[in-house]
Amino acid sequence: MLEKSHKAETAITEGCLSDDQLYRYIEKLVTEEERQKIHLHLNSCARCFDEVVTLARNTHLPASEAEKLEITRLRKLTPQAQVDRILDYVKARESVWAKFLREIKKLPELIKFHISALLSSFFAERDPVWKYLFAGAVLLVFAAGSFWGIQYYKKGYRIIRAERLLNENYQVSVPDREPRLSGDFAPTGLGTLLGPAEKKRPYIAQAFKLAEDAIASGYNDPKAKQLLARIYILNGQYAQADSILQQLKFGSQTLAAALNDLGVIHFKKKDWETAGQFFAEAILSDPTINEARYNLALTRVEMGDAAGAIAILEDYIKLETAGGWKDVARRLKRELQ
């Protein structure tokens, strides 16, 4: 794309960003691997860091009135004169070969045009049956594509519906000091006053069926498995949840959430030590996973370490952005104090 220009002319620090990399990075056109390398480089190269900062500032700041006046003052050529100059540059630099290539690049458009002209003339001279056969073939391809598209959509849609059911109905009981599953579940001031029968909440069964059907029909997204694991936890089926989460631990995007949910399983089994380890690992993997931080505080409470719990809650309150959970944490901290 953009060539190495001024940077090719200097003694460059090994691995400095070319103009092309700079552009693609700012416009988020780089691959994940490239992005990580660039981040490493920007942290160690002041020059490239300054370039990114300068470009980010200059490109997106609108022109001030003073700048607009300045640009007008400095403009020496009329629009026509400027365009004439550009055309001079082009003509001076275009080789015969370049002219030929330019014409070649128009070929796809020419082909498209000629195909449609060809089709029109083909059908005009033939029996209308051919026209219907061709239309039928196009419809068949369209129908096949739509069928596969719908199948894919249905599988994904089931997961979306299952997630929505949980998000709208499930709330984490604060009086019961219930640990938080990964995901944006809201707190509730109600305890689970009903016995085991309450666990058979209808929405859980519905969500379970949707998730199971989606996975059974071949939907392999980690999101679906994560959802199924959470439903198993809500149903008290810890072994099944554990088995799914152990697999999800190996995905970089699902690691922290899986570690948190594994911690929840052990918390519910009153294995505070193991639960605490899982929550700590989840935080290490992703410091922004607030659920794990809250859960770690609860674990400390269960282990009798009120001071430890308070310290964690103080961190948590600063990091949590959901107002409801912040209030829960403040109340818990006051209780412990």
Added chain:
Amino acid sequence: MDLKILSNTNLVKLCAQEPTNERVWMEFYARFDDHIRLMIDRECRQKQLPIDKVFDDLVQDVYLRLVQKNCKALWDYKAATENSIYSYLAVIAHSVVCGYLIKEGAQKRPRHLSSLEAPVAGTPEDGELRLIDTLASPDPGPDAELDKASERQEIRQLLNQIITGKTKARDQLIFMLYWFEKFSPEQIAAHCGIELSPKRIINIISAIKQRLPRARQNMDFS
């Protein structure tokens, strides 16, 4: 064809496909010339160049860069969004100005040598006023620069200790942009190549700010 209804990306493509088409370039000029000039103006001011002398040449260099090698820069242009062209032109403008600086730096002017320790003319022989004492520096001074560099280095070291995990480099970068360059989380998400939402960026910054004082204390004691 009404060129005004063309998207920016398609217009750029058309400039590459038909570089001798005057109408196409008139449309390109109408849309992007002001932006090219604004970028050159800002770069020149930031680098303290004699703007009246160099401005027009640098603008022409940008256009030259676009059309040289059979409009390679235009052919190779890939857009993430319709407004990506503005970043593209900004990068070219930046590159053109940097290239100019390198070229100027390479041309050495003849020197008149004089000692900075020599006394200033007109002072008595036993006077202490030397030439070096009379020179005013436009910069805040090397001390200020050193202090700034030293602070950055210190913060980098602390960040290196505090931040762990796969996203270490990214999180360090986010914090540097926020702390030293005063970018808001929204600006970092939108303009600095970071693929995160502003909310995630806020969380990352908060987590680091939380740990920084403690890490600093530990550093002072060790």
